[in-house]
Amino acid sequence: MTDKNRFDEYFLMQEEDAVEYVKKKLNFFEDTSNLQCKEIGDGNLNYVFKIVDKNTGKSLILKHSGEDTRAKSGRKLNIDRNISECKILQMQGELCSGYVPVIYMYDEIMNCYAMEDLSDYKIMRKALLENNIYKHFAQNITTFMVNTLLPTTDIVMDHKKKKEMVKQFTNIELCDISEQLVFTEPAGNFLGENTVIPAMSKFVQDNIYKDKKLRLEIGKLKFNFMNNTQALIHGDLHSGSIFIDEKEIKVIDPEFAFFGPIGYDVGNIVANLLLAWGHGYATIEDSKEKYDFLSWLEQCVTDIIDIFKEKFNKKYKTEVTDLLAKTDGFDEYYLDSILSDTAGTAGLEIIRRIVGIAKVEDITSIQDEHKRAEVEKILIRVGKEFILNRDQYKTGMQYVQTLKKFVN
Ligand code: SR1
Ligand code: MG
Numbered sequence: 001m002t003d004k005n006r007f008d009e010y011f012l013m014q015e016e017d018a019v020e021y022v023k024k025k026l027n028f029f030e031d032t033s034n035l036q037c038k039e040i041g042d043g044n045l046n047y048v049f050k051i052v053d054k055n056t057g058k059s060l061i062l063k064h065s066g067e068d069t070r071a072k073s074g075r076k077l078n079i080d081r082n083i084s085e086c087k088i089l090q091m092q093g094e095l096c097s098g099y100v101p102v103i104y105m106y107d108e109i110m111n112c113y114a115m116e117d118l119s120d121y122k123i124m125r126k127a128l129l130e131n132n133i134y135k136h137f138a139q140n141i142t143t144f145m146v147n148t149l150l151p152t153t154d155i156v157m158d159h160k161k162k163k164e165m166v167k168q169f170t171n172i173e174l175c176d177i178s179e180q181l182v183f184t185e186p187a188g189n190f191l192g193e194n195t196v197i198p199a200m201s202k203f204v205q206d207n208i209y210k211d212k213k214l215r216l217e218i219g220k221l222k223f224n225f226m227n228n229t230q231a232l233i234h235g236d237l238h239s240g241s242i243f244i245d246e247k248e249i250k251v252i253d254p255e256f257a258f259f260g261p262i263g264y265d266v267g268n269i270v271a272n273l274l275l276a277w278g279h280g281y282a283t284i285e286d287s288k289e290k291y292d293f294l295s296w297l298e299q300c301v302t303d304i305i306d307i308f309k310e311k312f313n314k315k316y317k318t319e320v321t322d323l324l325a326k327t328d329g330f331d332e333y334y335l336d337s338i339l340s341d342t343a344g345t346a347g348l349e350i351i352r353r354i355v356g357i358a359k360v361e362d363i364t365s366i367q368d369e370h371k372r373a374e375v376e377k378i379l380i381r382v383g384k385e386f387i388l389n390r391d392q393y394k395t396g397m398q399y400v401q402t403l404k405k406f407v408n
Contacts, residue, residue, distance in 0.1 A: 007110050010079060012066050015039055018049040021062065026114055028060055028104060029053050043240070044358065045069050045077065045255065050117060059119065060104060064112040077173050079111040084169060085255040086113040088232070092254070096147035099140070100251050118250050121243035128239055128276035129361060131284060133296045138303035140249045141242075141269055146311040149262045152232035155316075155325040155334065162259075166229050171258035175226070178235065178256060183222035186352040187215045194355045199373035204355055207380060217387050221344045228341075229259035237265045238349070238360070239272040263341025266308060270342065270399060271349030271383075272360070273301050277403070278379050279362040282371040298403070302396030305342070309335065336394075343393035347386030350379050381406045 007021055015037040023032045034054040041048035047066060052059040065082040069075050086106040093100045106113035127134070154162040185194060189209055196204050208214065234241070235256030243250040277297045284290035316331050324330065353360045354376050366372040385402050386393065393399065 007107075010110055013047070013049070013064050013110070013112070015049060018062050018064070019051060021110065021112070022051050022060070022114070025107065026060075026105060028114065029058060031055060043253065046082070050119070052117075059117040060114050061101070061117050062112055062114050064110070075173075075177070080108065081171075081174065081255050082106075082111045082113060083108050084171070085253070085257070086115075088169070088254045088257045089115070089252075091232070092144075092148045092251070095151055096144050099144045099147075099249065118243045118252070121245045121248075121250060123240055124242040124244045124249070125239040125272070125276070125361060127244055128273075129279060129365065131280060131289060131293045133293060134244055134246075135296070136247060137244070137249065138300050138307055142304060142307040142311050144249065144251055145237075145262075145265055145269075145308060146315055149231045149233065149265065150312060150315050150319060152259075153230055153262075155322045156319045158321075165232065166259045169232060169258055171235070171256065174235070174256045175258055175260075179222060179226065181356055181358050182348055182352050183218055183225065186348065186356045187218040189355075193357050195357070196355055196376075197369055197372060199369055200354075200376055203373075203377055203380070207384065208351065208355060211384075214384060214387060217344070217390075218348065221341075221348060221387070221390075224341065224344075225260055225264060228261045230338075231259065231262050232257060233260045233262060233265045235260065235264070237268045239276065240360075261338070261341040261345075263338045263343075264345045266304070266338070266342040267345025267347075268349050269304060270301050270346040271353070272362075273297050273304075274346070274350055274379065274382065274399075274403065275353055275360055275362040278375040279366060281378075281407075282366045282368065282375040298400045301399050305339075305393075305396035305399065309339075312338075336391075339394055340390045343386045343390035343399075346399070347383035347388075347390070350383035350386070354380060378403075378406045 007024065013021060019035050019037045022028065022035065029035065031053060035051055036054050037049050037051045039047055040050050047064045049062040049064065050059060051062060063082060065079045067076055067079055069077065083106055086103055089100045090103055101116040101118055104114040150156055185191060186208070234251065234254045235258055236253060241251060241253045243252060277294055280290060280293045280297065284293060312335060313331065320326055354363055363372065363376065366375065382403050
């Protein structure tokens with residue numbers, strides 16, 4: 001193939017190709033004589049190239065999808081998922097300006113898109129592992145969720161347009177991953193691929209895999225996830241999908257997005273803060289630092305639920321268009337179902353990140369196995385309570401009360 005049409009047909013790009021691509025396809029860099037590229041992706045699915053002009057420091061990110069997962073799981077994925085992700089980021093940028101990266105261009109052939117480089121921010125999971133406190137987080141994440149989720153429901157959006165969007169953003173493969181990794185496998189370890197540390201083996205058998213009541217409730221949550229096309233959700237809103245600094249957040253990676261239950265996003269946020277709590281609980285030695293970090297996380301979980309409700313109710317009043325959804329009491333009925341899904345999802349996400357195949361560093365980086373087992377037991381008990389009693393979780397404080405119930 002000649003150089004001229006190198007990018008006219010999809011291939012999996014390497015660092016040198018990404019530089020070449022940017023030179024040929026983008027007018028972003030004034031001077032392309034000293035571009036440097038590094039592949040910095042640390043997720044499970046995509047390739048993320050950071051390209052810097054070494055003369056000026058100007059930079060961008062080029063995100064590119066391959067046909068296989070990076071972990072060579074054998075799972076084939078549609079390479080055009082990147083383009084859906086990019087369109088969703090653009091839409092979220094319109095609904096909640098400044099809360100997602102700026103998109104410079106996308107390419108439906110090479111299945112890549114170029115966006116703002118967020119290297120001045122930190123990935124929130126990493127920042128939480130350093131015990132950093134972000135007092136603005138509850139306000140910012142609730143703004144993002146309410147502003148991007150409520151407008152894509154059909155109590156706000158035109159019903160027909162929403163159904164078209166459901167078609168457009170049906171995400172068969174990535175939803176299949178979530179259905180297996182978040183719901184089915186954590187409930188029963190049917191494929192035998194889940195792993196836990198030896199000290200947790202019996203506990204997990206007895207408290208998760210043998211618990212048929214829990215399995216029933218996880219089953220109900222799974223089919224709600226699959227059939228409740230409530231809003232265009234992010235679908236993987238954990239602390240690794242958020243860039244953060246002292247003032248702002250930027251939400252990234254909506255590749256798991258689809259029309260699903262709003263509480264799935266809210267619950268993911270809550271769960272990942274509690275996983276960070278687990279890391280702090282097990283690893284921070286200085287008592288003041290430990291108290292400050294854990295208290296902030298507890299307050300943050302409380303605030304996220306309460307502020308989400310407040311902002312949701314406010315926006316509901318001004319934006320809902322459906323005539324029946326304006327009936328007195330419908331708002332409460334609607335929010336109640338979101339809160340139940342939130343608690344259920346928080347429980348699921350906590351449990352699957354401990355027993356499932358997609359674990360999180362918050363837990364795996366705890367070196368002391370005794371402490372790790374202690375914290376895993378606390379979190380699994382908390383997660384089960386959230387799932388089994390999800391209809392009762394109406395305020396933020398209740399989440400922290402449950403956590404405290406299981407800490408000695
Ligand atoms: C094969 S993908 C594994 C996990 O990584 C993503 O971030 C999702 O959370 C998924 O479950
Ligand atoms: Mg991701």
